[in-house]
Amino acid sequence: xxxxxxxIEAKNLLKSYGSNHVLKxxxxxxxxxTMLALLGPNGAGKTTTVRILSTLLAFDGGSVSVEGYDVxxxxxxxxxxxxxxxxxxxxxxxxxxxENLVMMGRLYRLTKASAKDRAxxxxxxxxxxxxxxxxxxxxSGGMRRRLDLAVSLIATPPVIFLDEPTTGLDPRSRLAMxxxxxxxxxxxxxxxxxxxxxxxxxxxADQIVVIDGGKVIAEGTAKELKSKVGKxxxxxxxAKDAELQAAVKALGKDVVSTDDKEYSATVTIQDTxxxxxxxxxxxxxxxxxxxxxxxxxxxLDDVFxxxxxxxxxxxxxxxK
Amino acid sequence: xxxxxxxxRRPKALLAIIDxxxxxxxxxxxxxxxxxxLLGTFFQPIMFLVLFSAVFGGAVSLxxxxxxxxxxxxxAGIIVQTVAFGSTTTAVAVCNDLQKGIVDRFRSLPMxxxxxxxxxxxxxxFRNTISTAVMLLAGLAIGFRSSATFLxxxxxxGIILLFTLAFSWLAxxxxxxxxxxxxxxxxxxxxxxxxxxxxxAFVPTNGMTPILRAFAQNQPITQVIEAVRAxxxxxxxxNHGWLAVAWSIGILVVSLPVASWxxxxxxxx
Numbered sequence: 014x015x016x017x018x019x020x021i022e023a024k025n026l027l028k029s030y031g032s033n034h035v036l037k038x039x040x041x042x043x044x045x046x047t048m049l050a051l052l053g054p055n056g057a058g059k060t061t062t063v064r065i066l067s068t069l070l071a072f073d074g075g076s077v078s079v080e081g082y083d084v085x086x087x088x089x090x091x092x093x094x095x096x097x098x099x100x101x102x103x104x105x106x107x108x109x110x111x112e113n114l115v116m117m118g119r120l121y122r123l124t125k126a127s128a129k130d131r132a133x134x135x136x137x138x139x140x141x142x143x144x145x146x147x148x149x150x151x152x153s154g155g156m157r158r159r160l161d162l163a164v165s166l167i168a169t170p171p172v173i174f175l176d177e178p179t180t181g182l183d184p185r186s187r188l189a190m191x192x193x194x195x196x197x198x199x200x201x202x203x204x205x206x207x208x209x210x211x212x213x214x215x216x217x218a219d220q221i222v223v224i225d226g227g228k229v230i231a232e233g234t235a236k237e238l239k240s241k242v243g244k245x246x247x248x249x250x251x252a253k254d255a256e257l258q259a260a261v262k263a264l265g266k267d268v269v270s271t272d273d274k275e276y277s278a279t280v281t282i283q284d285t286x287x288x289x290x291x292x293x294x295x296x297x298x299x300x301x302x303x304x305x306x307x308x309x310x311x312x313l314d315d316v317f318x319x320x321x322x323x324x325x326x327x328x329x330x331x332x333k
Numbered sequence: 334x335x336x337x338x339x340x341x342r343r344p345k346a347l348l349a350i351i352d353x354x355x356x357x358x359x360x361x362x363x364x365x366x367x368x369x370x371l372l373g374t375f376f377q378p379i380m381f382l383v384l385f386s387a388v389f390g391g392a393v394s395l396x397x398x399x400x401x402x403x404x405x406x407x408x409a410g411i412i413v414q415t416v417a418f419g420s421t422t423t424a425v426a427v428c429n430d431l432q433k434g435i436v437d438r439f440r441s442l443p444m445x446x447x448x449x450x451x452x453x454x455x456x457x458x459f460r461n462t463i464s465t466a467v468m469l470l471a472g473l474a475i476g477f478r479s480s481a482t483f484l485x486x487x488x489x490x491g492i493i494l495l496f497t498l499a500f501s502w503l504a505x506x507x508x509x510x511x512x513x514x515x516x517x518x519x520x521x522x523x524x525x526x527x528x529x530x531x532x533x534a535f536v537p538t539n540g541m542t543p544i545l546r547a548f549a550q551n552q553p554i555t556q557v558i559e560a561v562r563a564x565x566x567x568x569x570x571x572n573h574g575w576l577a578v579a580w581s582i583g584i585l586v587v588s589l590p591v592a593s594w595x596x597x598x599x600x601x602x
Contacts, residue, residue, distance in 0.1 A: 067441050071601055092443040103438035105359065107366040119355050120444040122341045122348065130336045148366060164438070169338060 020045045020080055020172055020203040021066060027074030028061055028227075035061050037227040038075070041205075043220070048194075048204040050218035052211065052317075058227040059207035060100065063176045066205065067097045079172055093122070096165030096173045100180060103161060106150035110141050110160050113149060114167055121168035128167070135163040139193065155186030162193065173197065175206040179213060191216060211314050223320060230320050238316045245285055246309045247292065250277040256301050263299045264292065276304075349445040356452025360426065364460050370422070374460055378415045378468040383475065385411060389535060396537050401566065404477050409562035410534030412468055413554060416461045416493060417529055420500035421521035426453040427508030427596075428517045436600055446600065447593050453508075454501040461497045480567035489564050492577050496557045499584035505592040509599055528554050533562075553580035 021043040028036040036058050043049040051059050064070035066077055068088040077084040080094045104113050111132055118128030136145045139159045144152060149160060158178065165173060175194070179187040194217055198204060208214055214221050215235045223231040223238070231238060246269070251257045257276045261268050264280060271278045282288035285308060296303055341348060364371065390403040397406055430436050430449060439449055469477075481489065504521065511517040531548055532538075532555040538546050549555055557580070559573040 064437075069437055069440055069601075089443050092441060095441065097438070097441040099434055099437055101434040103434040105435060106433075107363050108359065112362070116355060116359060117438070117442065120352060120439070120442045122443060124339045124341050127336070127339045131338060134336050165441075168340075 019043060021049075021078075021205055023062070023066065023075065023077045025075040026062065026065060026072060026077065028058075028065065028070070028072045035227050036065075036072070039224065039227070039229055041066075041222060043203055043205055045203055046198075046201045047219040048198055048206060048217055049220045049222060050214035051205065051207040051222050051224060052209070052214045053207075053224040054209055057224045059209075059224065060176055062224075063097075063174050063205065063207055067095055067174050068092055069097075093168075094170050094172055096168070096170040097176070098158075098162050098165045098174070098178055099176050104149045104157060104164060107148055109146045109148055110152070110163075111136060111145045113160060113164055117164045118167040123168055131167055131169075135166060139163045155182055155189065158182060158186070158190060159193070162190070166197075170202075172203045173205075175204060177207055177209065179208070179210070211312065211317060215312075223317065225320070231316070239311045241316060241319075244281045244283065244311065246311070247280045247282050247289065248277055248307045248309060249280065249292075249296075249303060250275060250305045252276065252302065252304045259299060260296060260301050263295055263301065267292075282308075349448065352445045352448035353451040353455075356448040357455045358452075360452040360456035361459055363426070364456055374419075374464050375467055378411070378464050379471045381415065382407070382411050382468055382471055385535060386475070393536050396540060402476070404472065404475065405479070405566060406537075406562070407535065408469075408472050408477050408479075409558050409565055410532070412465055412493065413496070413558045413561060414529040414534050415464050415468060416497045417500055417525050417554060418521075419461045419464055420457055420497055421504045421507070421517070421525060422460065423453045423457045423501040424504035424508035424511070424517045424521055425514055426457075427505050428511050428514050431509065431599065432514070440600055447596065450505050450592060450596055454498065454505060457501045457504075458494060458497055462494070465493060479565045481565050485564045485567075488574075489561050492557060492560055492564075492574075492581075495578060495581040495585075499581040499588065502588040502592050503584055506588055506595060509592060509595045528552060532558060534558055553577075553584065556580055 019042040021041060023039060023041040026036050026039040026041075027034075039058070039062060041049065041051070041062070051062060053059050061070065065072045066079065066084065068084055068091050072085075079091045082090040082094070084091050104110075105116070108116065114132035114135060115125075115128045118131055119125065121128075123131065136142050139162070141156060141160060141163070144156060149157060152160065162175075162178065178194070179190050182190060191213070194204070194206070198217070206214075206218065219234065221232065221235055221238060222229055231241070233241075249260060251260060254273065254276055257271065257273070257278060261271060261278055264278070267280045267282075268278050269281055280292065282292075289306075289308075293303070341351075364374070386404045386407055389407075393406075394401075394403040397403065427450065430453075436449060440446055507517055507520050507524070511520055531541075531545060532552060533549060534554070538549045538555070541549055556573050556576040560570065560577040562568070563570045563573060
């Protein structure tokens with residue numbers, strides 16, 4: 014297998030549908046044994062990118078290689094080293110979990126004996142033994158996703174694409190999926206994950222690429238991206254509008270935003286200990302009664318918001 | 334990972350054939366697991382046979398040559414009509430696969446993609462063979478008698494299988510083009526229903542208006558029906574035998590590459 018600094022390498026990727034330019038020059042580099050999260054709202058071009066990288070879609074410009082194989086000219090080679098888990102669980106509903114695994118294993122060119130052994134191993138690993146011989150249409154959403162992921166691991170490919178693996182899952186299934194993904198990473202698999210959940214990228218990925226409107230708008234580790242927004246924030250909530258207005262007046266330009274419905278104000282702070290004391294003293298001096306206060310570390314939500322200037326296009330993982 | 338994986342390193346052409354066999358097995362398993370469809374496979378042909386012979390029998394037998402019972406006349410027509418409708422299951426299956434995203438999964442594997450179509454078409458042959466056998470048995474039970482020899486039966490089987498294969502590939506085109514399973518259903522209905530009714534399947538073509546008769550006597554389904562009927566009843570085969578085969582091969586050599594091309598095109602966009 015060709016050795017390469019980057020296992021997945023895309024340069025200046027272009028894709029249009031007529032006059033609709035979906036990808037406008039995307040660069041992606043994923044190092045061996047790491048996970049890169051492609052983060053962005055719906056319609057940013059995440060799925061298009063994954064479909065191109067996994068040989069499902071032709072592209073208009075740029076170059077893509079996976080494990081040193083050119084995606085455009087060596088699609089078959091690429092397919093033998095990748096596993097893909099798409100947005101909709103692509104399993105055969107009338108076949109049982111085991112039949113699905115063995116069939117896909119055979120199509121990955123595994124021998125019959127290997128496919129069967131590996132299927133059993135994956136069923137155990139993914140907690141699907143009890144349901145192994147039931148048709149997949151009887152599975153719950155979480156089980157179906159697990160089967161779908163298991164199917165893409167049947168030939169233990171060194172590179173895995175996970176296209177929004179937890180979209181639409183309940184919180185418990187999402188955590189179970191995260192555990193499985195973390196195990197994969199511990200095994201040294203190179204992973205490209207797409208997600209619209211900032212928390213997911215934050216939790217799992219070594220490297221994050223934020224895309225919007227078909228372009229990369231930021232990249233780095235979660236820590237680096239957060240430091241771009243910097244600074245902790247202090248959220249002050251009051252009982253009445255009059256108190257909020259008085260506080261805003263007293264605190265001056267430190268206030269970055271106010272919420273008139275919640276009677277709350279957000280203040281940026283440099284040094285948490287010193288600044289909280291200073292602000293509380295200031296409010297006490299003005300005899301303004303504070304109802305509650307909370308310190309917020311910057312989240313990727315903030316990063317996203319400050320980069321795209323968009324209001325909450327992105328939902329938090331817990332909301333679903 | 335504990336399991337040591339072994340890969341099949343045989344030649345690519347052989348592996349492509351194995352892919353098709355795997356997909357045939359998949360589609361055939363679908364036939365057995367899809368209980369609703371399975372009931373259709375068994376009961377629909379029996380229902381058609383019994384209803385048509387009972388409803389039309391009295392009236393139509395007056396127009397038949399002396400000594401030919403309506404049931405004997407109907408048998409060939411109803412078999413061909415059933416397999417013509419039956420082959421549209423290929424369209425439903427292909428459309429279903431495309432809608433559900435499993436084709437994306439297959440395409441991300443190092444397999445031969447056209448084996449997906451092969452699987453559906455071949456399993457369709459199995460299902461239609463079962464339907465035909467059920468119909469023949471039901472026919473025998475209610476009084477159908479044939480003078481066909483063993484060789485005649487082989488010829489009948491060959492003509493029907495070839496026709497089913499051709500129609501399944503035609504149906505595969507519909508399955509690839511259609512945007513939903515509902516669309517497949519009405520599209521197949523609109524295509525197949527007129528073809529089977531404006532034919533000699535249920536009534537002799539003599540009583541039709543001249544334009545309809547000209548169409549009915551020369552369209553492919555009539556050729557297939559007439560060939561099967563002649564072999565079953567021991568009447569002269571005429572041109573129907575080779576015309577039936579020629580039509581089926583003609584449909585096959587056009588629709589197989591077209592379906593494959595459309596499938597490839599649709600799945601790489």
